[in-house]
Amino acid sequence: MNGEVLKNYINGKWIESVTDKTRDVINPATGEIIAKSPISTKEETLQAIEAAKTSFWRWRTTPAQSRIRYLYDFREALEENFDELSEVLTIEHGKTIDESRGEYRRTIENIETATTIPTLQMGYNIEDVAAGIDEMVIKQPLGIFFCVAPFNFPAMVPSWFWPYAIATGNTYILKPSDQCPLSMVKQFEIFDEIGIPKGVINLVHGGAEAVNTLIESPDTVGLSFVGSTKVGKLLYKKCGEFGKRVQVQGGAKNFITVMPDANLERTIPNLITSFYGNAGQRCLAGGVLLAVGDIYETLRESLLEAAKKITIGEGLDESIQMGPLASEAGMKSVLSYIQTGVEEGAEIILDGRNVRKNEKFLNGFFIGPTIFDKVTPSMTIAQDEIFGPVIPIIHVKNLDEAINIIHENPYGNASSIFTSSGKIAREYQYRVNVGNIGINIGVAAPISTFPFSGMKDSFKGDLHGQGKNAVDFFTEEKVVITRWF
């Protein structure tokens, strides 16, 4: 990490980009430039497509059991290099080292799930659909898939997709986050070490030109995207125009409802994790706290007390509980939202901007835990995804009012309820129109055998990442009807 320009990995080789356009990769805890991400050209992207196209048939005809052995090797390498990989992730993103370890654990879990492809990819059949005629379904790979990855989980999110894609017999092109590309570069170094056949998986750094080239190519099949809803909608539309399969995971505004019967002692640490984990830069992060009925005052005071205790600093320090925002732009955006909250009349009871008065935090992109009270549903901080460590509290009368507020928001990624009542919990999971529901869980993150769901403006497409959904996304069901004379 010496400020070098990163290379693409195409057809089993590390190749320098010919572009003179780069983006600085910055350690957000120190402001130091640690690498430069090239904005690869159209021609370079086409080279990756050609490599993936050339290798497809040989890879597709490789038995599934042989394909997944590369995943076993990859998994073992991740375990062996776990500490180093976690540190690189913390350095490029700013998240705490524990958060990086957790991200890599989920990455490994996805690879483990994809190693069960010989079972997951099985079709089904029945004899005698008519006398002497049998019918079966075969799940076949389709060709070249690609991923446009986000900055907030730069190591893990790609693993919702690529292990399933290549395990089912497709070839793959990954465009990593240009803000946090180092973790994927490290993972591609592992691909190179384990000797995965050339062209099966390729890495192309870049921006819009690379993405457009991938979508417009007649040789590619589908896109997996995780990022903002604004960009996601554009890509969804474009993929439709070019006949691509697509799964778009967009933005979020996740409402966390706390009922009067909630166990506050257990709830408060969960809320801290939900709103402030990963410095609030999760698509599953708490976005608004809905305090129902007479728990409001106690909840507010307990939360304030807990939030004040959070330790902030460079993520490699084990004792730190919250790192910086991942970029200066992200930090400025959050600061702007905080200012908007103040201007729109919310009461700021914990002001995270104050940490920037401390000299040791000035070079990094730090904002401390922030809490707004007396927020109304129409305020900007109650509607927009802030993507930072900010808790807007809305006091509501009852569950119906809470659910109405949730449904009026265009996003539908996740929502959680804290309650001791099974009846209320069931009603919540039944009625609330979001993809991932947490019941006494502040971060409703599905494990790798379940789909990472999402609804409304938080997801466009029909098949999600992870597990069986991913297998279906990366395969086509071919029906064969057989009669022998």
Place this chain on the structure above:
Amino acid sequence: MNLATLGAVLKFALKLETEARDFYENNANFTSFKSLLIQYEKRIKKLKRIRRENTTEMILEPIENFVSEPYEITILIEDNKTENTGKIIEKTLERFYSDSAEKVSFLSEVTYKFEEIALEHKNNALTM
């Protein structure tokens, strides 16, 4: 040191285990305790495995009111003034893991493992 995260607890646990192992390894009174050294090696591996496998990001919660100072054994080892140093080390480690198990109760797998390790140290103390 403030043990405010699972990572901080595990880092300190590894420091304790390493210091204690080195003490036994370099102390003539314990050279016959081969099984103890093997036990320490296994435990260090176990702790590293916990750090890799049980840091479940979505349920990591802050740890409050937990610091390393009451469990430090460095000075005890350096002084080594008493024949009971080994016993005191084991009892200190038992206390550390028992307290840690309570502090990380949000990760029940880790709690169980810390309870197991506390028991190992308790048994070691009884045999010294």
